[in-house]
Each structure stands twice: as C-alpha cells, then as structure tokens.
Amino acid sequence: MMRTVEVLLVIILLGAAYVATSSFIALPSPSTVSPVDLNQLAYTTLQELDSRYDLSSAAFQTNNLTAWGDLQIALAASLPANMVYNLTVYNVNTASNGAPLYSSVASISNAANLASTDASSYLEASSNVTYISTPQQISTNGVPITLYILDCSDTAGWWITGYTPSSLAQTVYSLLSPYFKTTVMVQNTNQLNQLLNGKPIEGESLKNAIIVNTNGEAVPIPSQFNSTNPLGFNSTYNSYSKYDYTLGKLTQFYNWTWVSIVGYPFYYVTNTGFLNNVQNGFGIYGISKSGNVATQDTGAPGLYAFLEGLDNQPYVYNTNSIAGTPQTGSTVYLSNQAQSLCNYYGLYPSYYQTSTRALPTSITGTYHLAVTTYLFNTTFGQPPQSTYNPGAVYRHLSGTNYEGGFLALGMTRIPDIRLTALGILCDYQPARYGSLYTAAGSNRLVVLQLGTVGGR
C-alpha cells in the first residue's frame, strides 16, 4: 500500500512539474512568431513619401493643413487596410549640455491607441543642409521659349555611332525639358515640315525657339523639300544644300537657335522615304551629302548655304571644306565659363574632348556672327594659319539685335550629348532656385509608428 501511495506522490510531483513547466513555457501567438517587419515597412513607407521631397516639405510646414491632409491621404492609401499608424514630427534642438532635445510638433494618426507596434524614424533636414532647386524656365524678353527636339522616325543618323536619334532625343529631353515651359519632340519629317511652314505642332510658340538636331551630321529633310521644290533642291548643282539655305533663312526669320550636336554641321540631309534609294557613299541609305546628290562628292555646301541663309546673303554653291582640325592632336578644352557652370547644372562631361570639325573664327566676319558662348577654348588649326572654335554659340547680328543662332559642336564622333545640354545652358544660363524651408530648427525627426488591427 505504501508503494502505491509513493507512486501516486511521484505522479502528483510529475503533474506539478508539467503544470509548472507549461506555465513558464508561454508559447507566443503565431503573429508574434512570424510578424510582418513593421519597422522596415515603416521605413520604406517614409522613404517613398519623401521620394519627391513632399515629406520634407510637410515636416517643415506643420501649419499647412493642405500639405498635412495630402500626407495623411498618401499614407493611408499606401498602407494595407488593416494597418494603423501614427506619424509624429519632432523638432530637434540641442540642450545646453549638447544633448538632443526632441519636442513634438505635429502628429497624425488613424487610431486612438497603438499599444503594440513598431516604429521607424526619418530625419528630415531643412534648407540649412538640404538644397532642392527648381530650374528657371528659359525665356527671351520674358516670354518662355520652346525647345524642339528632332526625333524624326523617318530619318537616319550619321556620326552618332552607337546611338539612335531617338535615344539621343530622349536624353536631351530628360536633361533639358525642366528648363523649358514647352518641349516638343518632332516625331517625323511631316511635323518638321509643319514647323518650317510656321505652324505650331501643339499650339506652342515658334518664335525664339531652340531646335536640337539629334541626327548628328545629317539634317532631317521633309519630302516636301524634294528635288521638285526650289526651296529644297538646287537643280543647277543637283544639290539639297538649298534646303539648308532655307533652314538658315527660317532660323533668322524666327530667331531660332539651331543646334548641331556633333561633327560637320549640315553635311548630309536625311529622309528614309523619298531618299530611300540614295546612299551617302558609306552604304547608308536614306542619307545624301548636301553636295551633288548623284556623285556624293562632298557635303560642304550645306553649312555655307545655312550661313548664307542666316545672313540673308544670296545662295552660293561652295564645295570648299570649311571645318578644320585644331592643333595639338585635336584635343580641345572646355572654357573656364563652361567648366564653372558644370557644377551649377550638374553636368560633368570630360573637360577635354576630340575635335576634328571645328569652325574657323573667320565665319563671324563673313556672316556677321557674334559668339555669345565659348563652350570650348579657341584654338589654332593644323597648320596654325587660322583660329578655330571647336564648340560655340553664334548669334547673327542684325544691327545691334540678334536674329537667329547656331550652336555648333565640332566634336569627333561619338557625341557626348551632355555637351549639347551644357552649351544651351551656358548660353541662356537659367537660374536654379533653391526652395527654402521656414522652420526655425534645422532638423526634424519624423517617426512613423505602425501596428496591425487586432494586435500583432
């Protein structure tokens, strides 16, 4: 009997041990075992809200009900519906002993009590340490001007090796469109023809516009300027340089700035439609040299014709090469002005480049041009009997007024399209306005606390 009693005592002891063990091993709830990482979710949410600096702006405008309303809407829309949150902004000051002091400035929440949550914080800095700049829109006489980017699908490029006109056009768009009220991608030569006939494409202003030709040494030519049109074709010399002459005339008339991004300007014309049986001597169809279309002997007449048109001179067919190679191994250097503005506009092309199609400085006298921007230093040629401008913005002088402009970058292929953007920005020099926060403190801490409905 005693042994049975002893065994019962052992069983009671084991039972007590089990109960005691079970009470100590309090197994967590499944959601605690495998929680959504609310800390990281809060952090990525804050990062997303601040991706365009809206969170920074709201953190320093806690009295702006619209900004805070928008922030709460964006926060609620971006989080899962079962999520509760509390977003609090703290002003960060420094105590006399150097310790940071955090004082709550504003808060938004969709729950009265967030008992079990995770939080993440984001330190926002004011204008003292953060600089957001808004570009000034380029204008002439106070009127915003239009940027046209030639992105004609029915044309081919030359000396843009490795790129397509379209890929260059897209880069130009991303680099320069923030500086213009209106940027128009000219998508085909029909639209270009519309432009040349003085008709806006999207209701934009034509006058004083900038036209960037992304086809390199080739210039898109609409089919309307084919060999039957005396404004596009000179039948005496069998040459499309008359089209370049017309372009020069229109550039002067509308005070356009024509931009040649690389190589010898106006050396070719291109249209994969009506010129589809013509090749440029290198087996590329749809491109013709601007000289004799049958012999494809030279493209030099194109630039002469453009400059003659720009200066309102009579059209003269000239096959002498005008562009040259600067000395010292064709290496040319960015001007001091251009180098200093690289930092301002955040464009960093190499400060030395290779140029073999620089224009002689003598053209300024022959065609009444003034250089308004030297993108590259003037250099002697080979042999050094004359000086050259490897890259510059020329303006045609009509009395004391400018009528028409021309940015010529005589670089060797492959083009660095950032030089084009830098050339335009150096010439117009639009300001970049820094946005200012009006907060007294320089830093604010934003804390986003997240929880799930029903606990974790």
Next chain:
Amino acid sequence: MSGVSIDHLISIVVLFFAVLLFIGLFNQTLSSAVNYQRNTSTAKACGDLLDTMLLTPGIPTAGTPIAFGLQDTALTQYQLDPFSVMRLDSSLAAPISYQKTGLTYSNITASPHNYLLYPYTDMINYSTALTLLGINGTYGFQLSLIPTVNIFIAQVSASPLSLSLNVIGTGFPLAYAKVNCLLIPVLLNTNYPDFETIAHQTETNETNSVGSTSITFSNFYPNPNLTYAVVAYAYLDGITGIGYYEPSPVGNQSIVPFLDPLSTQNVTLAHSDDVPNTSTSANTLYYNTTFILESQNYAIQETSLGSSNPSGSVTSGPGNPPTSISMGSYTPGILVIAYDNSGNSGVVMMPWGFSSLGFSMIFGGTPLNHGWVATDLRQVQINGVSYQVKLSLWSEKGYQESG
C-alpha cells in the same frame, strides 16, 4: 507477503504508465517550442531575403546573373530596376507559345490588349533564383509586386471624349491626387494607322474626396476612323500610380508584341491568327508605332520609337515571317501599336520596363501545402511608380507547426 507483492506490482505498472504519459506531454511542449523557434527563424530569414533581393544590384539585361537582385544601382535603396524585373518568370498567367519563333513566353498580360510576353529562354526562373540566393533545398518563396495605386479608366462620353478615372490606393482611395492624362489619337483611314497630334492632348486634373475625377478632351471626337489610347499618371506626396485605357478593338485579328531577349532591344510583332500555331490563311494588318515616356516632373510625352521601321505590316500564315522593331534604348516607357485592315483595328500597348503600365507580377513557387509561411512587406518604387513587394517564405525541410 502476497499483498506486498501485489502492491509493488500495481505501483510499478502505474508508475510506468504515468512516466509514459508525462514523457508524451513534455515532448509535445518541447516540440511546440522547437517548431515555433524554427518558424521564428523562417520569419527572420524572410525579412533578410526580401532585403537581399531589393538591395542587391539588379539582374543584368543579358546572361545569367551572379546574384539575385532587383535594385536600380543608379538610384537610392528600395528603388528597383524596371528591366531586371522583366526577366523574372511570372506565374500570374499561363505561358504562350508562338510557333513562328519556336519559343514559349512568360505571360504578364494584364488585359486582352496590353501585353508583356518574355521568352522563357532568357528568363530567370525560380530554380535559378533559389540557387543564386543560396536557399535551394532550404526555403521556398513567392515574390509578388503589386502596384500601390491603381487607376481605373472608363469612357463616359465620345462627343467629345470624356473619361472617368478612379484612383485607388492599397488601403484607401487616393483623394485630391494630381492626375496627368495623355491622349494618343489614332487615325485609321490611312494606308497605315497614323498617330495624330492635336492641341490640348494632355490634360491635368485632381481627384475628389473619394479618388474620382473625370477628364474631357474637348476637341477630340472618336469615331470608327479615329480611335485612341489614354495613359494617366496619378501622384500625391511621392505615391505614384499609372493607368491606361483603349477602346475595345474591332474584329478578331490583332497584333501581339513578343519581347525578344532584353539585350537585343527588339520586339517581335505577331499576327494574332498565328498565336500559338501558324494560321493556314494569309491575313495582313498594317501597323504604326509610337513611344510614351514620363519625365521626372510627371509629364507624359509622346515620342517616336526611333526604329527604322516604326510602321509596316504583319501577315499571318506560313511563309510570312513576323516583323521585328527596335526599341533603340533602355529608356523605360510604353510601346503603343495601332493596327488596321479589313475591319480589324485597334490599339495595343506594351510596357518597355516593367512598371510602365503598372502591371503586377508573381514570381516563385506556390505557398500552398507548405505549413508555416512567413510573409514580409516593403514599399518600393520602380521607375517612379509605387509598388508593394511581398515575400512569402516557407521551409522546405518538412517541419511544420504542431498542435
């Protein structure tokens, strides 16, 4: 004596069964604790793996990567490369075969005329991802990318064209959000469909308190010879979404764009009659293409494709190869293809860069029948479009929760 023996025997038997019972009870408690410990470990691995995927430089456009990552190295953390994501083998819809190329394509098609079809031969599949992540045989996962904001567009009126837009976030409507809307008019009664340029092609509006708005293009009147497509961006405080709409196509024939391997930057245009198997009859569709890109300030811009053959024709049937067009660059945007012929016309769109049309993606295995599945969530941006990335992770070692 016999009483003592019986007492001893009974006590031994009772003790034996009691020990057996308590061993079972203790064992159950201990195994539960071990399982929970393992599940916690899976949950921690889930968060770590998700961050590994999102913060490792993106899969290159060609070849097998040396690591599995989606990060856009040109941008800050949690911003994904739109082209890396395109190479993931999505399991959202059934694959599509195309006899003329002899390839099978992963299908992320969102609606009948908005495609993202990528060849399996160039995809990163689930097995490769497991190996690259170093979890082959240890864990299984499913990665989903869902747009944070969806824009639902419907045509309200055609005279002039008026559209209603509903902008919905993950949790709530995106109220008082700015909406930029680009109209792409397409003229059909020409040799090839022609993308028209009209004044006021872009409209801007703001959603109301329930995330709705309407936009009217006052000088555009669609008719059987004039159709259109619409792309809209909605944004508020860094949260950005994209939507699109095109009227129902006319006829049964259409054009299906198949992506070639990303490194080629080419898209193969197929006649729908040839998908999946080559048709016996020769039907021709004439097409024209254009490209839509978004700038940093949310403006939407139509631009030419830059291809040497932006327009052309596609003919079904044997002996008629499909047409190939070149995208020309890795600038993300939307390829818009208008087609027309013999009572068949319409517009199809394809994202160039995963996020350009706000498509969703599910990559990896299925979490069904895997016991404990840990999940984790992050907010990311893909080319400026807001997405939520969810990773579901489970152990492949066979243990699961007890009880």
